[in-house]
Amino acid sequence: MLLSNRFVLLNKNDVNKFPGSNHRVVESALRLLRSRGVDVQTTVQEGYEGAAIINDYINRLGSNQRQKNDTLQSLLTDAQKNLLHIGELEWIQKDERACYWLFYCILFHLDDWLLNKPYGFCPVKEMNLHFSPSNSQGRFQQIVNFFDRCGSDLEWQRSLLAKMQNNWSAIYTARKPLRWLDRNNESQCKWAWDYLYNTRWQKNTPSIAGLNPTGCRETYLAIYAAFDSWVTEPEFKRLFLNDFNRAWQQKKHRDNRQGKKACNLVLREEVKQKLDAMAAARGMKLNQLVETLIENEHAKTIQLK
Structure with a gap:
């Protein structure tokens, strides 16, 4: 509470x-x-x-x-x-992405924040935190528990909190990675998570240690937590994202070609121009127009029989 x-x-x-x-x-x-x-x-x-x-x-x-x-x-x-007022943590509570990022950083990247731990600081493993909450509310509660149980005074807690908030602001205002990822698209989120999982042992890839999401929403948040908490050279991150985005586009292309076959036709130039004009007038791609014309003519042929 x-x-x-x-x-x-x-x-x-x-x-x-x-x-x-x-x-x-x-x-x-x-x-x-x-x-x-x-x-x-x-x-x-x-x-x-x-x-x-x-x-x-x-x-x-x-x-x-x-x-x-x-x-x-x-x-x-x-x-x-001795307790922070809950209003001081409101920016975390209101943003699910920020909440997951901070929770993950506390569990697995805290040493990056605390180069010099204050006297009396309680190790995270001794705070009796729940390491695998199933939703944002549970993660927020563990963040609150971390500050309450850390064993340091309020001045130090507020200093750490300000440092974390500044870091999150830099992450949030940067260009959002994986802008194509839809939190409500279960198959898309599953594919993206599988990609992270299958590349986890490669060099210069985000860590997913301790992440085991279930459900579309949790998977989406876990993917962003892995990226947001990844501390690496900008060039490594750019290259990985390029590979990630390219793999997704290739998957989309393969999916779009399912049930389709290439058909090479040689047309007179004036016929091709007419075809282009018809497609433009209808706001269709050439293959869509050709399919429509064939389906319509085929339906007429069936009716004549």
């Missing part, structure tokens, strides 16, 4: 309880307790599970109820202060 603007302690019989409705705040509080020497787990499946751990710890404190309530309130306040 994402961070809201207001988070209120539960109160029952003048005893405050840490609520479990906001998963981010609950985990933030658990991390604070761990940093203060309390032996608690810092990631939980459900917010209510973590809230129970916090409330159990507070109840075992050797102090009166007022002091316990003050401790709980202080913990809540500090937990909220």
Whole structure:
């Protein structure tokens, strides 16, 4: 669950309880307790599970109820202060392509961003992230988890986020690769993914490690994630895209020729000129016009029999 603007302690019989409705705040509080020497787990499946751990710890404190309530309130306040507001990540949430790119970079290209990791930075493999969410919402949640669990202060998080946003702006404003690729064309997306898969071991090709999309929309986004996250020389990218686009055009040409045979005819020059004029008048290609004329004459012949 994402961070809201207001988070209120539960109160029952003048005893405050840490609520479990906001998963981010609950985990933030658990991390604070761990940093203060309390032996608690810092990631939980459900917010209510973590809230129970916090409330159990507070109840075992050797102090009166007022002091316990003050401790709980202080913990809540500090937990909220340690989290980015969700609005700061809005540019990621609103753009599925940006979301997939950033998620993929965090999992497989983070070292390119973090040449000097800050003290206390938590390795990605220890953040308990879900590495294969099935949709954009799931990927966005893992990006939020990354920032929440990275172990660095908000200033550093905002600096990294700004760097990522600037990099994405450069990618997004550049000429879009594979402009022919239609996110709603299942066979086209499957062909494009198969091409990436079959060339994955060649030199100077985008990595698809960790990508295993299912469905047309996810395949489309995964293809762009591979290209967007590919850090290489512009010339290598240009050459690969040329080969990719050429292969697609060749496939289209082969598909268009299915069920067709070449037919070479020698016509008088004036007949060819008339044929060209007829095709132009009807807005047709020559082969389309010839097929139409033959089909029409054939239909008339059948009727006469």
